[in-house]
Amino acid sequence: MLIVAQNFQVGGIQRSLINMLEILSEESNIDIDLFVFGDGPLLKEVPKSINIIQGKRSLRLITTPMSVVNKSKKVLDIFIRISFMVKVRLRGSKTIYQSLFKKEKRLKKYDIAISYFNDVPGNYFNQGTNQYVDEFVKAKKKVAWIHTDPVIANFDKNECKLKYKNFDQIVCVSNACSNKFKEFLPEYANKVETVYNVFPINKIKILGSEKLNQIKDNKISLVTVARIDNTTKRINIIPEIVNKLVKNNIKNFKWTVVGDGPDLVSITERVKDLGIGNYVELVGNKSNPYPYIKSSSLFVLVSKFEGYPMVICESLILGTPVLTTNFAAASEQISNGDNGIITSFDEDSIFYELHRILKDRNEIEKMERYISNNLYSNTVAKKQLKSILEIKDE
Template structure:
């Protein structure tokens, strides 16, 4: 008899977490499991990529509020939830001020919003054998889903999150298992929550080399233009965390030192876009640091680049770095805390200092040294980066 599995995610906007979820759903064993997908807000280009074997549950309007502006929630009649969000913002502001948080009250505000909102959010009536909270907010699966076994997923470096750890621990403690995408993520998580050690298992983000290579063959004009230009490509949400402000300054430095043949293309979107555009304009890089926006298929751009760069301040395990390896590209990443779990430095790519100077020097080295780029490509081109067997770790527990 098939087991009933629920998987939750906030939306299906273009992002690494959502892409890894699609890969997992593509690989799931639907002969043994019925899978319901609970998407809190039915938006995002990746919705069309959900396999037909998955049953997408109807949208619940009250579950959509957490990333919408409060003004929009009020217009849509979500008065009670809007009041709770305003209250959460005020309380979070006080907590952030007391703790002198560098990134402000944003994360704590999100925590409080979902904590208070969960008191009035509706429950899901169906009972499941397994419920998986694949991404924030985990409180929904923790408090509103009835299941014999509950999983939650870690996708980031918890040592870098400025959150209220007491609130967080309350939520994590309600899960039977916590899946972490890398050993480095596990280590940073357990430094903060050592009491949860017995619950944590490592399950890497799934990648499908066949799917990625097939998608990378799509024809785009990017393949044909500016053949004399050295093309750097990065993929990621436009946020402070991803370090694209450092990337802009690094390209400015490279141009100032005579390397004006280098252009940097970024695929992604997010709330930091205006700040980045201002920085690009300020540094006269409008023709050479180019924000390409949302792309449901980033793979042709990665395939066509001369160098893939991940300039992040921190990551859990960047899906795009694994995808760049699959596509056989030379890779440069910054030395964020989990970087050593992403590539073997000097073999699969290069890890540089997490700074403007580190990025500019790393790019310059790989730009000038074609032989080094060739060595990195040869080191990865025959490797098998498929890892569908990671799902066996999940099946072993839930079967």
């Protein structure tokens, strides 16, 4: 089997791939090559039994975020990355990637080849895994993974028609996303299957039990773990909701935001401007975010759209109830009123639900009891994965 990935920077898709590789590495009858274009701190978490093939320098740089390249302070790398930015805008990403792929090592023939990343439409650099598997890999079966809602994410219909033409199967991470894709490209409906993300449940519980140096008080603790991005994750609405809660005399909480991203500075400044630093804290990226989730009373997701966010399942594994916006697959993860609350996308609805919950601790305690009595399991996801990859139980 060959799995193709863009990079192993910190992110949900990267983390879901590591989880899948851990499950697959337990199968003695599978030989796995992982071709990763770029670098990233999560690469060290790939199981040792997986054969890692990395792209050459130019391919690694084009698939590494500019912010990461800048932090390296390597002048030549920064120059090469900027030159690629210019070339891609002049000639298009497909042409540039094609020229780079031709310089890569030719791989062997595979039974199954997987393009694991969305080739984000309209993005110059989050591209290439579909193109590589389609044009540069010989395999009996080719599979493309999709981790988001194709309609809300503005996938281009004509581009996708070409992109997925030569794939035998298209895997979506939720039934809702599968249904959306079938409506989006009905001619490929017979190729579409659902495979939920799998999770290393015991590992998550162990990591979650690490102690945090936090002052314990009687406040209700809220947590959000996400890329600090206003476009999709909408972290910028958190200070506004907090400010509204405080003005309505709800002050018995502390909201911790874990993550890094392009809008971290502007949101930090907004928290200062509103004078709400006692109620919301942005702690930046953490290599182990699980203790923050485990020690919190409620996980809050405010995204504009999601595919099947791993962090919701991780919260449930750690026994933490969830308040989430009503993205397409929300009801596949949250039983409304049991293990969490599903709310509308608008700021006022999120404020209303938080206001209600923060006034009554009993609701959180009720959801915690439900979660402890209905433990999270990988059973369905493993069955789906084995079916797609044609893995027979030994």
